[in-house]
Amino acid sequence: MAVRRQVLRAEVEELILQRLLEARWPPGARLSIDGLARDLEVSPTPVREAMVSLERSGLVEYVALRGYVVAPMLDAEQMTELLDARRVVETAALGRAFEDVDALLAALEEAHAAHGAVIARIEAAGEVSIELLQEHFHADWAFHQTLFDHSGNRYLSTMVETVRPHTHRMRQTWVGGPAALDVHEAYTEHGRILEKVRRHHHDGALQALDEHLAAVLERSHAVAEAEEAGGTAKG
Numbered sequence: 001m002a003v004r005r006q007v008l009r010a011e012v013e014e015l016i017l018q019r020l021l022e023a024r025w026p027p028g029a030r031l032s033i034d035g036l037a038r039d040l041e042v043s044p045t046p047v048r049e050a051m052v053s054l055e056r057s058g059l060v061e062y063v064a065l066r067g068y069v070v071a072p073m074l075d076a077e078q079m080t081e082l083l084d085a086r087r088v089v090e091t092a093a094l095g096r097a098f099e100d101v102d103a104l105l106a107a108l109e110e111a112h113a114a115h116g117a118v119i120a121r122i123e124a125a126g127e128v129s130i131e132l133l134q135e136h137f138h139a140d141w142a143f144h145q146t147l148f149d150h151s152g153n154r155y156l157s158t159m160v161e162t163v164r165p166h167t168h169r170m171r172q173t174w175v176g177g178p179a180a181l182d183v184h185e186a187y188t189e190h191g192r193i194l195e196k197v198r199r200h201h202h203d204g205a206l207q208a209l210d211e212h213l214a215a216v217l218e219r220s221h222a223v224a225e226a227e228e229a230g231g232t233a234k235g
Helices: 002-021 033-040 044-057 076-125 130-149 154-176 183-198 202-234
Strands: 060-063 067-070
Touching (some): 002 154, 033 044, 076 130, 130 154, 130 183
């Protein structure tokens, strides 16, 4: 019985997490435990337990007299710390993945091709829908996830699960429209990493990864600053 309860809580947490990452609710929106329980057709208990876990992740916050609310978007300092953490763990993962460079290369080629297919759909659509935006973000992350999948280190894979939700939360800042979307930049930068792996160039791949993450941070800061300036102008 206890095992089933743990499974149910995990399932509920995953469903709520997915909705958070899809920006179903704006920052500051109240998350009613009873309302979510009715929507998910479960009792309030697994929802409450899931909220406690999500609060530890930083995706939701508990506010006195209001209950749980969606956490605000990451600010510039948090973005900097997040990309710094990613640089540490992803560099470690990529370095270790080189121990079986052929397997790494095959997986990166597949992930990069899948990302390219998403970009083709975005270009064919002529506009960026929320669905295509999420596809891009997931395809983008899949390339990075490959590094951990081939690192041969279960603890690195566990550590990245901490930064993954925050990376998606940071990317929600980019929902401002096609002008803010870094589809081609990210794909091109991934391609540079991939090319170094093709050449079995260990140090070159690490440098290309570092440059990519630095560029992601720079773009994220620029978009956040533009959003803030727009909000100030409206206010």
